[in-house]
Amino acid sequence: MIRDHVRNFLSKIAQKMITLNLFKTNELQTPMNIRRQQILTRCFILLLVLCSITIGFYIFLSNQDQLVTIEYPSLSKYEILYEQHSSNLLCPCSQLSVSYGRFLNVTFVLHQICKSSLVSSMWLNYLLLVNLNRVPIWTETDFSRDFRTYGASYFQFLATYCLLAEINIEDAQRIFLSTQFINNYLPSQSLFFRQ
Incomplete structure (x- = not known):
């Protein structure tokens, strides 16, 4: 019974995805226009998903600066930190x-x-x-x-x-x-x- 409900639900979602049309207009709706609008909808959704995935990977994989404060570092500690982070090390x-x-x-x-x-x-x-x-x-x-x-x-x-x-x-x-x-x-x- 639950399996039938799930199958029925997935079937409805698949049918909605196939017939989804985000570019519906008030003009005469011919089968050819509807088909083009559905293809544009699928392309739009595909591009939206690909862009979202790309942005997600970029955010996940990019280096993010992290502010770490070390109070009164020794000279040797400063030299080690300078070797590792010379471009963004600040020692006020x-x-x-x-x-x-x-x-x-x-x-x-x-x-x-x-x-x-x-x-x-x-x-x-x-x-x-x-x-x-x-x-x-x-x-x-x-x-x-x-x-x-x-x-x-x-x-x-x-x-x-x-x-x-x-x-x-x-x-x-x-x-x-x-x-x-x-x-x-x-x-x-x-x-x-x-x-």
């Missing part, structure tokens, strides 16, 4: 600006001549105190002279040059380290080094 900074001196250590080394005894005050005093009257005559020729006669001014110039270089570098270092690095998101390592 807790401070908008920070001085370079907080995270950089810049040192400089002057040329070794600037730390040698050739620019020391003891050497410069020795050269300045040379009694030029005691320099033997035989040391002065057309091609050579005792460097002590003019060496004091050269070494004094070199000492002054080294001192000015050191002062300028220290000033530039102080200014750079107090300069503010401003960014609202943590940049990638390569972008940071390019800046």
Whole structure:
């Protein structure tokens, strides 16, 4: 009995599907027009089902971004996340600006001549105190002279040059380290080094 009801119900649905006409018009309904309208109805339903299935697969199979918040990640955790999700990783900074001196250590080394005894005050005093009257005559020729006669001014110039270089570098270092690095998101390592 239930089987007959189900069979009868399915038969009615099949008959309705065969005779379904969504494009019925008020014009003269000839068998040819009705047949065309039923074919259009079937094509429309088929396209509707295919589009629905395609959209469903697209939604199901497409990658969807998911917002995950990690509070205060370590540097190693951030680097791992950056390797995996570099295109859409955001790491907002807790401070908008920070001085370079907080995270950089810049040192400089002057040329070794600037730390040698050739620019020391003891050497410069020795050269300045040379009694030029005691320099033997035989040391002065057309091609050579005792460097002590003019060496004091050269070494004094070199000492002054080294001192000015050191002062300028220290000033530039102080200014750079107090300069503010401003960014609202943590940049990638390569972008940071390019800046």
